[in-house]
Amino acid sequence: MRKCNALVFGAITALYGSTALAETSWDFTTPWPDSNFQAQAAREFAEAVDEATDGAVKINVLNAGEIGVSGSQSMSAVETGIVQMADFLLFLQAGEEPLLSIDTLPYLIQGQDEMATFLEVADPVYQEIAKAHNQKILYYVPWPSPGLYSKEPITSAADLDGQRIRAFNPASFEFLTRLGAAPLEMPWGDVVPALAAGTIDGVATSTSSGVDGKLWDSTSYFNPLQWSTSTDAVTVSLDAWDALTDDEQQAIMDVAEAMESEFWAMSAAEDDGKTDILIENGMTVTEADASMKQTMSEAGQAMWADFVERVPEAGPIIEQYTEAAGK
Numbered sequence: 001m002r003k004c005n006a007l008v009f010g011a012i013t014a015l016y017g018s019t020a021l022a023e024t025s026w027d028f029t030t031p032w033p034d035s036n037f038q039a040q041a042a043r044e045f046a047e048a049v050d051e052a053t054d055g056a057v058k059i060n061v062l063n064a065g066e067i068g069v070s071g072s073q074s075m076s077a078v079e080t081g082i083v084q085m086a087d088f089l090l091f092l093q094a095g096e097e098p099l100l101s102i103d104t105l106p107y108l109i110q111g112q113d114e115m116a117t118f119l120e121v122a123d124p125v126y127q128e129i130a131k132a133h134n135q136k137i138l139y140y141v142p143w144p145s146p147g148l149y150s151k152e153p154i155t156s157a158a159d160l161d162g163q164r165i166r167a168f169n170p171a172s173f174e175f176l177t178r179l180g181a182a183p184l185e186m187p188w189g190d191v192v193p194a195l196a197a198g199t200i201d202g203v204a205t206s207t208s209s210g211v212d213g214k215l216w217d218s219t220s221y222f223n224p225l226q227w228s229t230s231t232d233a234v235t236v237s238l239d240a241w242d243a244l245t246d247d248e249q250q251a252i253m254d255v256a257e258a259m260e261s262e263f264w265a266m267s268a269a270e271d272d273g274k275t276d277i278l279i280e281n282g283m284t285v286t287e288a289d290a291s292m293k294q295t296m297s298e299a300g301q302a303m304w305a306d307f308v309e310r311v312p313e314a315g316p317i318i319e320q321y322t323e324a325a326g327k
Helices: 006-019 035-050 071-078 098-104 112-132 170-178 188-195 207-212 238-242 248-279 290-310 314-325
Strands: 024-029 057-063 087-091 137-142 149-151 165-169 202-206 221-223 232-235
Touching: 024 035, 035 057, 035 087, 035 137, 035 232, 035 248, 057 248, 071 087, 071 137, 071 232, 087 165, 098 112, 098 170, 098 290, 098 314, 112 137, 112 232, 112 248, 112 314, 137 238, 137 248, 165 170, 170 290, 188 202, 202 207, 207 248, 290 314
Parallel strands: 024 057, 024 087, 165 202
Antiparallel strands: 087 232, 137 232, 149 202, 149 221
């Protein structure tokens, strides 16, 4: 990933702009609201492609509500031609491709450095999966890692015993169960009322969601456990891609490579900035002790083994990645 700046786009435009032909228009769906950094990244990418191709390729970014495509439907929407591009969490496509939930495995990928190492191993496999669904991946943007919001501090393995924690996906539900908690799955819209009513004791989610939900009104502690890191992928239909000229394709790939590191920095800044907001609103940030880290590591690795039994093709990826990451 290389740093993006105006000189990069100037060079791209100079190289490819003079060869621009008829205008191409693509619809690009993102399930995230305009205020979300992922949606902001999508719009910046669209603007950069417009500039780099001298207006030959126009990308119209649409939020999910504008086109009726949910996060779990995004890969299918590109495959069937409803849209030409989509931005989606890989694990939300696991109903069609079970391997894509691999990045939800606890303690496998922790933070952006490990995600970069993981993608060096997984990207060729992900690209083959995308190709099977008539698309290619242009770039990835990871999310901030999840932590625990709670009414009482949770810093040791014993503190989690019996705690009713809202889980955000099947992997987090299983992980919290293995840690001794009593997780519940519920829609995000029900979380704040459930905290207020005492139906749940805490919430597993990111700093971004914690700020969005103003969780300082109903919880007092946040432990940034960073037990997993998941990523969005941005894909384009192969039908749309193959209709471009070679110069247009190269210009878009150059933009994607140039901007990817900027988008990763946006994600990191999102996490840091939202943590500051939590603290400013009275939230106490805690840290897991050695007992909790050990329990989480053991539970996570047990889940890796179970996942490989269900999805055998994950085995070589996990083996190669953990060796590269020194895990």
